[in-house]
Amino acid sequence: xxxxxxxxxxxxxxxxxxxxxxxxxxxxxxxxxxxxxxxxxxxxxxxxxxxxxxxxxxxxxxxxxxxxxxxxxxxxxxxxxxxxxxxxxxxxxxxxxxxxxxxxxxxxxxxxxxxxxxxxxxxxxxxxxxxxxxxxxxxxxxxxxxxxxxxxxxxxxxxxxxxxxxxxxxxxxxxxxxxxxxxxxxxxxxxxxxxxxxxxxxxxxxxxxxxxxxxxxxxxxxxxxxxxxxxxxxxxxxxxxxxxxxxxxxxxxxxxxxxxxxxxxxxxxxxxxxxxxxxxxxxxxxxxxxxxxxxxxxxxxxxxxxxxxxxxxxxxxxxxxxxxxxxxxxxxxxxxxxxxxxxxxxxxxxxxxxxxxxxxxxxxxxxxxxxxxxxxxxxxxxxxxxxxxxxxxxxxxxxxxxxxxxxxxxxxxxxxxxxxxxxxxxxxxxxxxxxxxxxxxxxxxxxxxxxxxxxxxxxxxxxxx
Amino acid sequence: xxxxxxxxxxxxxxxxxxxxxxxxxxxxxxxxxxxxxxxxxxxxxxxxxxxxxxxx
Numbered sequence: 405x406x407x408x409x410x411x412x413x414x415x416x417x418x419x420x421x422x423x424x425x426x427x428x429x430x431x432x433x434x435x436x437x438x439x440x441x442x443x444x445x446x447x448x449x450x451x452x453x454x455x456x457x458x459x460x461x462x463x464x465x466x467x468x469x470x471x472x473x474x475x476x477x478x479x480x481x482x483x484x485x486x487x488x489x490x491x492x493x494x495x496x497x498x499x500x501x502x503x504x505x506x507x508x509x510x511x512x513x514x515x516x517x518x519x520x521x522x523x524x525x526x527x528x529x530x531x532x533x534x535x536x537x538x539x540x541x542x543x544x545x546x547x548x549x550x551x552x553x554x555x556x557x558x559x560x561x562x563x564x565x566x567x568x569x570x571x572x573x574x575x576x577x578x579x580x581x582x583x584x585x586x587x588x589x590x591x592x593x594x595x596x597x598x599x600x601x602x603x604x605x606x607x608x609x610x611x612x613x614x615x616x617x618x619x620x621x622x623x624x625x626x627x628x629x630x631x632x633x634x635x636x637x638x639x640x641x642x643x644x645x646x647x648x649x650x651x652x653x654x655x656x657x658x659x660x661x662x663x664x665x666x667x668x669x670x671x672x673x674x675x676x677x678x679x680x681x682x683x684x685x686x687x688x689x690x691x692x693x694x695x696x697x698x699x700x701x702x703x704x705x706x707x708x709x710x711x712x713x714x715x716x717x718x719x720x721x722x723x724x725x726x727x728x729x730x731x732x733x734x735x736x737x738x739x740x741x742x743x744x745x746x747x748x749x750x751x752x753x754x755x756x757x758x759x760x761x762x763x764x765x766x767x768x769x770x771x772x773x774x775x776x777x778x779x780x781x782x783x784x785x786x787x788x789x790x791x792x793x794x795x796x797x798x799x800x801x802x803x804x805x806x807x808x809x810x811x812x813x814x815x816x817x818x819x820x821x822x823x824x825x826x827x828x829x830x831x832x833x834x835x836x837x838x839x840x841x842x843x844x845x846x847x848x849x850x851x852x853x854x855x856x857x858x859x860x861x862x863x864x865x866x867x868x869x
Numbered sequence: 870x871x872x873x874x875x876x877x878x879x880x881x882x883x884x885x886x887x888x889x890x891x892x893x894x895x896x897x898x899x900x901x902x903x904x905x906x907x908x909x910x911x912x913x914x915x916x917x918x919x920x921x922x923x924x925x
Contacts, residue, residue: 424873433873440870458870465875728874841873 408451408468410444412475413800415830419838426834428800428826429475430466431729433834444468479800480787486734486803487782493532493541493576494736496744499559500551501759505585505629507620509651509696511689515759516747517551519559524749524768529566531745531768536574541741543577544570548602549744549755554584557593564600579603585620587629589636594643604645608684609633611650612662619656638670641677648672648681653699657709661716673722683710689756689808707825711832718840727837729826734803738784753781754808781807789814798826 413428416436423441426433436444443453444467451468462468469475502517503510520528532544544567553560564580571578578601586607597605609630610619616630637646648667650660664673664681672679685706688697701709714724736742737753744752746759749768757763765777772778786793786804793804804810805822813820826833 432875435871435873437870455870461870461872465872838873 407471408463409471410446410451411466411469413797414444414467415797415834416441416445417831417834419835424834424838425465425467426729426830427466428729428798429479430464431801432465434461434465434467476787476794476799480785482800483734483785483787483803487739489739489741490540490542492543492545492741493535493539494545494547494739494742495528495532496547496549496742496755497528497553497563498549498551498744498746498758499553499563500555500747502555503550503552503585504555504587504623505552505620506623506625509619509653509686509693511693511756512551513690513692513759515551518747519556520563520747520749522562524747525559525563525566527749527768528563528745529570531749532567533570533574536571536576539741541576543579546578546580546601548580548582548584549758550583551747552585552587553582554588554593557588557596561596561600564602568601581606585629586633586636587622589640591639591643594640598644602644604647606647606649607633607637608649608651609663610652611656611659612666615656615659616663619651634666634670637672637679641672641679645677646679648679649684650681651684651686652706652709653686653696653701655699657713660713661720664717664722668722683713690760703821704828707829710825711829711836714836718836718843723840724836727833727840729798729801729833735807737781738804738807740782753778756808780811784811786810786820790820792820792823796823796827798824798830801826 411427411429415426415428417424417426423436423438424433425436425441425444437455440454440458443451454462454468459468499520500517501512501515502519535541536544546564546567548554548560560582568578580601581604582597582602583606586605586609589605589607608620610616613628613630616633617625617628620629622629622632637648640646650663652660660683667673667679667681673681683706685701685703686696687700687703688694714727717724735754742753744755744758745768746752746764750764751766751768751772752758752760752763753765754763763777765775766772784804784807787799788794790804790810793799793802796802802824805820805824809822810820813822
């Protein structure tokens with residue numbers, strides 16, 4: 405075993421009297437014996453003493469790695485594989501900047517409410533087709549965004565047809581989802597969206613009626629946007645999966661459970677057509693919404709609020725999601741395969757740049773060229789540019805966080821603050837996962853280990869080493 | 870050693886649009902890694918939740 409050593413991406417946690425090891429490369433977790441844990445934690449190059457029967461499994465979990473492997477470089481290789489992947493062309497399409505909502509925290513500059521023209525639709529489809537042919541993409545994934553893309557769904561249908569035809573001709577797969585405010589949803593629309601490859605919708609509801617209507621009102625506020633959305637979600641959720649996003653800040657966090665309880669009462673959270681929901685981070689993405697800065701959480705505060713929310717969910721009998729570390733892809737803004745397409749066919753790399761002339765990197769009608777604006781994104785390398793990323797134990801599951809935030813912070817000499825919650829809150833989050841797993845009797849491998857009466861024991865001491 | 874989450878059950882390296890080696894978990898992932906920022910999938914353990922970083 406002298407040729408192996410413990411991975412630098414191992415995290416050791418003491419829980420319920422047992423040692424747990426999590427590895428950020430394999431994203432796997434296992435229970436260790438005291439002896440094995442002592443050997444691994446010693447980071448001895450000579451791992452003699454590990455139970456022979458377990459060595460193969462230790463390798464499979466990446467808990468031990470060849471001693472001469474530069475693990476940071478291995479992560480860099482993975483990130484580069486993603487950056488230059490020819491698997492999926494990722495398009496976020498903004499068919500209009502027009503919107504019927506006036507959200508208090510909207511970060512998009514006010515733009516024309518004109519819609520993408522049929523001629524631009526053709527150009528977008530040609531762009532996708534050329535990209536597939538040139539780069540060998542095996543699929544195209546579209547996120548419909550806005551403005552509000554479903555104010556005029558005919559445009560979404562029309563461009564979907566063109567894109568699906570282009571994919572068929574190039575033998576590429578096609579998939580899509582829609583980020584919508586939900587105000588115009590109906591059954592016919594849901595059926596047609598499914599036909600046009602839309603797998604699911606994301607709809608934002610920010611709390612009970614009074615809270616939501618204050619934060620996300622119609623431009624004409626004579627109607628309750630909350631009532632409209634709730635009615636529409638009720639209508640369509642059996643026809644198309646819906647994820648509910650709840651954007652939180654200091655002004656509405658304490659009202660979120662009123663919404664969650666309502667969703668449960670309406671049957672939205674169980675059964676075949678259950679809606680998933682999650683908390684979104686409200687922040688000042690652009691100067692457009694600078695006025696909300698005082699009500700926003702810092703990112704750290706948001707992470708703590710999210711954890712407390714999950715604790716409260718368990719205490720209230722809900723099953724929270726997102727408890728286990730997830731591998732986060734390098735943002736498509738920092739990848740060759742990711743583009744945001746504006747209503748006039750203009751191209752951006754990042755959603756937060758939409759309708760900002762300084763963020764435009766080209767147009768679907770023109771050949772792509774390498775400019776400083778493109779390089780700003782494609783040269784983003786957290787390992788090279790940030791020592792805190794290079795030395796970080798969760799780099800493989802974080803991939804450097806949001807490039808839009810990190811690039812700006814690196815440029816100004818600041819410290820990157822968009823880190824994965826697992827960097828600073830591994831103990832609390834893994835503890836919750838273990839507790840919830842224990843409660844889930846359908847996962848016997850989990851429940852063997854853990855106390856089942858630990859619902860209120862979010863403060864069970866877990867050591868992270 | 871006893872597994873709690875096995876490597877193959879965990880979401881593989883970087884999502885369905887990642888390294889070209891999809892796990893079954895990725896194949897079953899509703900979002901297919903398509904969202905711009907985060908694809909939060911944890912395979913068969915927890916429901917798949919896709920999170921658009923800047924979703925409105």
